[in-house]
Amino acid sequence: MIPAINVMNLNFRYEDGTEALREISFHVQENETVGIIGPNGAGKSTLLLHLNGLLPEVKTEPSSVSIFSEGITDISESSIRRSVGLLFQNPDDQLFCPTVYEDVAFGPQQFGFDEKSVREIVRGALKEVGLEGYENRLPHHLSGGEKQRVCLAGVLACQPKILALDEPTKELDPRGRRTLIEFLKKKPITIIIATHDLEMVVELCHRTIILDSGKLVADGSTHELLANERLMMEHGLEKPHSLQHRHPHR
Amino acid sequence: MRHDFIDRYSRIASSIHNLPSVLKLFSTLSIIIITVAFPGNCYFFFPTVILFLIAIIFISTIPVGFIIRRLLLMEPFVIGIAILSIFQEGGWEVFLKIMLKSTVCLLAIIIFSNTTTFTDFIRLLRKLHMPVVLVNVIALMYRYIFVLIDEAERMQRARASRTFIRQKRLFWKLQGSLIGQLFVRSYERGERIYRAMRARGFS
Amino acid sequence: MHIPDGFLDTKTAIATTLLSGTAVAVALRRLQKNLKPSHVPLLGLSASFIFVSQMLNFPVIGGTSGHLIGAVLASVLLGPDAAILCMTAVLLIQTFIFADGGVAALGANILNMGVVAVLGGYPVYRILYRILPTPRGKIVASVFSAWLSIVLASVFCAGELAWSGTSGWAVVFPTMTNIHMLIGIGEGLITGIIIAAIYKTKPELLETSLISSSPNFRQSTILYTVIFSVALLLLVTPFVSDWPDGLETVAATLGFDARGIASNSAGALLPDYTIPGVKNASIATIVAGLVGAVIAFGSAVIIGRILIPKSKKQTVQ
Numbered sequence: 001m002i003p004a005i006n007v008m009n010l011n012f013r014y015e016d017g018t019e020a021l022r023e024i025s026f027h028v029q030e031n032e033t034v035g036i037i038g039p040n041g042a043g044k045s046t047l048l049l050h051l052n053g054l055l056p057e058v059k060t061e062p063s064s065v066s067i068f069s070e071g072i073t074d075i076s077e078s079s080i081r082r083s084v085g086l087l088f089q090n091p092d093d094q095l096f097c098p099t100v101y102e103d104v105a106f107g108p109q110q111f112g113f114d115e116k117s118v119r120e121i122v123r124g125a126l127k128e129v130g131l132e133g134y135e136n137r138l139p140h141h142l143s144g145g146e147k148q149r150v151c152l153a154g155v156l157a158c159q160p161k162i163l164a165l166d167e168p169t170k171e172l173d174p175r176g177r178r179t180l181i182e183f184l185k186k187k188p189i190t191i192i193i194a195t196h197d198l199e200m201v202v203e204l205c206h207r208t209i210i211l212d213s214g215k216l217v218a219d220g221s222t223h224e225l226l227a228n229e230r231l232m233m234e235h236g237l238e239k240p241h242s243l244q245h246r247h248p249h250r
Numbered sequence: 251m252r253h254d255f256i257d258r259y260s261r262i263a264s265s266i267h268n269l270p271s272v273l274k275l276f277s278t279l280s281i282i283i284i285t286v287a288f289p290g291n292c293y294f295f296f297p298t299v300i301l302f303l304i305a306i307i308f309i310s311t312i313p314v315g316f317i318i319r320r321l322l323l324m325e326p327f328v329i330g331i332a333i334l335s336i337f338q339e340g341g342w343e344v345f346l347k348i349m350l351k352s353t354v355c356l357l358a359i360i361i362f363s364n365t366t367t368f369t370d371f372i373r374l375l376r377k378l379h380m381p382v383v384l385v386n387v388i389a390l391m392y393r394y395i396f397v398l399i400d401e402a403e404r405m406q407r408a409r410a411s412r413t414f415i416r417q418k419r420l421f422w423k424l425q426g427s428l429i430g431q432l433f434v435r436s437y438e439r440g441e442r443i444y445r446a447m448r449a450r451g452f453s
Numbered sequence: 454m455h456i457p458d459g460f461l462d463t464k465t466a467i468a469t470t471l472l473s474g475t476a477v478a479v480a481l482r483r484l485q486k487n488l489k490p491s492h493v494p495l496l497g498l499s500a501s502f503i504f505v506s507q508m509l510n511f512p513v514i515g516g517t518s519g520h521l522i523g524a525v526l527a528s529v530l531l532g533p534d535a536a537i538l539c540m541t542a543v544l545l546i547q548t549f550i551f552a553d554g555g556v557a558a559l560g561a562n563i564l565n566m567g568v569v570a571v572l573g574g575y576p577v578y579r580i581l582y583r584i585l586p587t588p589r590g591k592i593v594a595s596v597f598s599a600w601l602s603i604v605l606a607s608v609f610c611a612g613e614l615a616w617s618g619t620s621g622w623a624v625v626f627p628t629m630t631n632i633h634m635l636i637g638i639g640e641g642l643i644t645g646i647i648i649a650a651i652y653k654t655k656p657e658l659l660e661t662s663l664i665s666s667s668p669n670f671r672q673s674t675i676l677y678t679v680i681f682s683v684a685l686l687l688l689v690t691p692f693v694s695d696w697p698d699g700l701e702t703v704a705a706t707l708g709f710d711a712r713g714i715a716s717n718s719a720g721a722l723l724p725d726y727t728i729p730g731v732k733n734a735s736i737a738t739i740v741a742g743l744v745g746a747v748i749a750f751g752s753a754v755i756i757g758r759i760l761i762p763k764s765k766k767q768t769v770q
Contacts, residue, residue, distance in 0.1 A: 052449055106451075140396040350459075351459030381481050425511060429647045443498070
């Protein structure tokens with residue numbers, strides 16, 4: 001089966017020379033939900049930015065990242081953008097249009113849909129995130145959770161095949177977080193989440209990847225990895241509460 | 251909420267608010283242009299226009315007190331510059347005319363800004379074929395004014411909780427430094443926004 | 454310095470709108486030739502930044518406070534074209550949404566605070582920075598040009614008020630210019646502090662203007678110079694001296710009598726003096742201006758020294 005995401009020996013260095021990612025290799029099957037965890041500065045966000053071609057700025061061949069077996073090149077970049085919907089950490093960075101409608105419509109408009117289709121897509125996306133009727137609302141009048149949902153709608157409006165989320169629960173209150181988790185549970189799509197929210201990882205992801213200092217240090221079943229207290233502590237994490245009394249090999 | 255101070259009454263559904271934006275802009279501009287161009291010999295003009303504007307205010311159901319407060323906010327500046335006009339032949343007449351004209355125009359624009367939502371205003375600018383770059387800059391600017399105000403407030407509060415000396419010199423240095431940091435943050439935010447734009451197909 | 458409605462007459466409003474409109478069009482043209490997609494959010498955020506910065510208080514005496522205009526700050530950071538664009542965006546919103554500044558006077562306000570402040574301040578900044586190409590030199594250059602930009606803007610503002618017959622040149626020119634020579638100190642100081650802060654936080658942002666002008670900018674630089682000169686001719690020079698027949702002919706062709714306006718205002722204020730009286734008061738202010746400029750420059754150097762102490766200077770490559 002063609003993996004949805006295939007990362008082969010990915011290396012990345014920032015302009016100032018700092019190494020961010022070192023020889024990362026993993027793959028994600030279609031409809032899998034994978035969590036990426038690790039201490040701050042591990043490279044989680046940087047990794048996500050490689051999945052839709054935002055990084056590296058200058059593409060090399062062959063590409064280290066393939067989406068549904070298509071390598072990310074200058075040419076394939078724009079279609080990959082549609083396939084991989086990336087949700088950024090801070091909603092204010094992503095919600096840049098004057099109204100909710102215009103922001104959710106941004107993606108479909110960029111991809112060339114006509115106005116009528118755009119309107120339908122926007123309505124559908126807003127309905128999917130539970131924000132029906134929000135079309136004319138202004139971003140600065142929305143709560144953090146609502147903003148996040150608008151951003152999610154904006155990503156969904158691009159009709160992606162893969163959802164990549166960067167710290168999605170960071171700005172959310174408990175209710176918002178619960179709504180998001182339930183939404184992701186029901187969505188039949190490939191999902192990859194970079195997060196500190198280990199409880200969410202336990203709930204949503206069958207598989208987890210641990211990143212530390214740019215290297216992939218573990219890749220396996222969530223319950224096995226996260227219940228392994230020593231492994232977690234070694235990489236700046238801790239065993240989540242829900243697994244406190246769980247034996248690693250149960 | 252603080253951020254309402256601009257748009258507070260632009261979302262009411264009165265018959266004035268519901269008029270097409272082009273008409274609202276056109277009438278506002280006409281009133282202003284006519285008032286400005288008016289030679290000022292006929293003193294029936296001002297009462298007529300003012301009564302007309304007051305009627306509009308009532309139909310639009312915007313609280314009169316709000317309008318008066320916005321008007322009074324601007325008056326000190328108007329008077330400040332207008333005073334210079336007194337020092338010439340017939341100065342008092344010039345002064346009076348200026349005060350009347352500026353008050354009428356102020357009223358007109360206050361009514362316009364409180365009966366037109368910002369999004370309608372942007373749409374209007376696009377319809378009037380204002381250069382795309384300029385309109386986009388304005389739209390983005392408006393969107394992030396509140397974000398930056400919040401950021402500036404947070405920085406001010408953080409600074410205030412660690413400042414115990416009340417010195418004007420220090421304040422200037424800190425305030426300027428705050429603005430400098432605000433720019434750096436704005437620049438970096440601009441980069442993140444660009445990334446988000448690209449993630450959804452912008453090129 | 455936002456002029457409200459009712460202070461400018463029709464011809465002044467039209468002339469200033471045409472002048473500033475042309476300048477903005479030139480700025481847009483120059484920008485578009487070189488505009489990268491990444492510049493759009495930068496421009497928007499910068500305009501937002503200028504807007505918010507203008508709101509922040511700098512207490513002066515008693516309850517009064519000063520505020521930044523930011524034209525030179527924007528030029529140093531983003532280049533002159535982007536600066537003109539940002540200032541225009543800010544003024545547009547201030548006028549239509551905040552009623553701060555008149556609608557018919559928008560052309561004049563953009564001309565003063567967007568075009569003249571930028572086109573007058575930025576070249577001076579470049580020249581000074583070329584003479585002192587150090588971080589401290591950048592501060593000195595910014596401080597002085599920021600001061601200058603305010604003074605220049607006020608001169609043109611005075612010209613607009615005088616040409617409209619709102620106030621006599623002999624009154625408005627000395628008043629506005631002298632007041633703004635003082636206010637300009639605030640602008641210069643604040644601009645310097647901001648640039649120094651950016652230098653300490655993220656100096657890469659100061660290396661070159663963040664949005665560069667199009668390469669073949671000689672043509673449009675000429676356009677800018679023309680616009681500035683026409684504005685100067687219309688709004689300032691008719692009043693400053695009794696120019697001989699040359700200008701009078703130009704003025705007569707344009708349909709107004711410059712000398713007439715000047716003599717009326719002067720005559721009313723100083724009934725026993727004729728045009729030489731205007732000349733004297735104007736020249737006195739100009740002399741004061743030159744003295745002020747020297748003082749401002751000296752202050753700029755001192756400010757530069759305070760903001761970037763010697764130790765920092767030596768560590769710069």
